[in-house]
Amino acid sequence: MKERIYTIPVNDAFAKDCECALCELEEVTTRDLVNYYMGASMMESDVRVSTNEKGFCSRHLAAMYNLQENRLALGLMLHTHLDDVCKDIGHKLEKSAAPSVAGKIFAGKGDVRQGLVKLAERIEKRTESCALCERLEYTMDRYIDVILWQFFEESEFKRKFSESKGFCLPHTALLLRGCAKYLSASQASAFAKSLAGIQKTSLETMCKDIEWFTLKFDYRNQDKPWGNSKDAVPRTIRKLLGRTDLKQ
Numbered sequence: 333m334k335e336r337i338y339t340i341p342v343n344d345a346f347a348k349d350c351e352c353a354l355c356e357l358e359e360v361t362t363r364d365l366v367n368y369y370m371g372a373s374m375m376e377s378d379v380r381v382s383t384n385e386k387g388f389c390s391r392h393l394a395a396m397y398n399l400q401e402n403r404l405a406l407g408l409m410l411h412t413h414l415d416d417v418c419k420d421i422g423h424k425l426e427k428s429a430a431p432s433v434a435g436k437i438f439a440g441k442g443d444v445r446q447g448l449v450k451l452a453e454r455i456e457k458r459t460e461s462c463a464l465c466e467r468l469e470y471t472m473d474r475y476i477d478v479i480l481w482q483f484f485e486e487s488e489f490k491r492k493f494s495e496s497k498g499f500c501l502p503h504t505a506l507l508l509r510g511c512a513k514y515l516s517a518s519q520a521s522a523f524a525k526s527l528a529g530i531q532k533t534s535l536e537t538m539c540k541d542i543e544w545f546t547l548k549f550d551y552r553n554q555d556k557p558w559g560n561s562k563d564a565v566p567r568t569i570r571k572l573l574g575r576t577d578l579k580q
């Protein structure tokens with residue numbers, strides 16, 4: 333039996349009538365992690381070592397800010413992270429902009445522009461790293477493992493999986509990667525076959541829905557029913573890219 337802390341959220345997500353159960357799982361996990369980082373954990377030294385070094389991506393930092401609570405915790409975390417950035421980038425920026433002549437000659441560092449590109453890459457790496465993304469990625473990997481295990485071990489789960497509306501494209505790719513990582517070749521093939529069938533139906537249905545959305549703008553179709561097409565634009569965006577912060 334797989335760990336219940338992972339099987340319960342997986343079963344809850346697959347019980348929902350949604351376009352992608354993994355998007356549901358990701359949303360719930362993200363909400364929990366935002367609350368975790370904005371809660372008492374912010375004071376734990378190992379958490380702070382990680383957030384000082386990695387910081388957060390813009391999406392997750394915005395989610396923390398938009399919670400509109402515990403601004404002190406957020407301020408403390410930002411302060412020590414920024415301090416780390418100052419020591420790292422601030423010092424290197426100064427050095428790269430004006431490398432000493434002696435340093436250039438003896439260390440054989442050559443063109444100043446190479447140093448600037450290197451520093452730009454370092455800055456980009458720092459802005460992309462995110463303590464929350466790393467934990468989210470780990471948890472989603474656990475969920476994928478559980479989904480694949482349940483698919484072969486629990487017939488009721490396999491039925492729910494097969495009757496679902498499929499998955500968004502990023503999570504389809506994640507499932508395929510999980511297949512290659514956790515399953516034998518014959519199991520991977522059986523799972524992928526089932527997934528391919530679900531995705532084919534799901535994408536074709538979505539295609540018809542978005543097409544009917546566009547056809548409804550034709551005056552000849554004005555009085556015809558919308559069917560499932562009224563919200564086809566946001567649903568198509570989510571099917572293509574996963575959960576996005578779209579206004580309703």
Ligand SMILES: [Zn+2]
Pocket residue numbers: 352353354355356499500501502503574575
């Ligand atoms: Zn998804």
Ligand SMILES: [Zn+2]
Pocket residue numbers: 388389390391392462463464465466
């Ligand atoms: Zn992030």
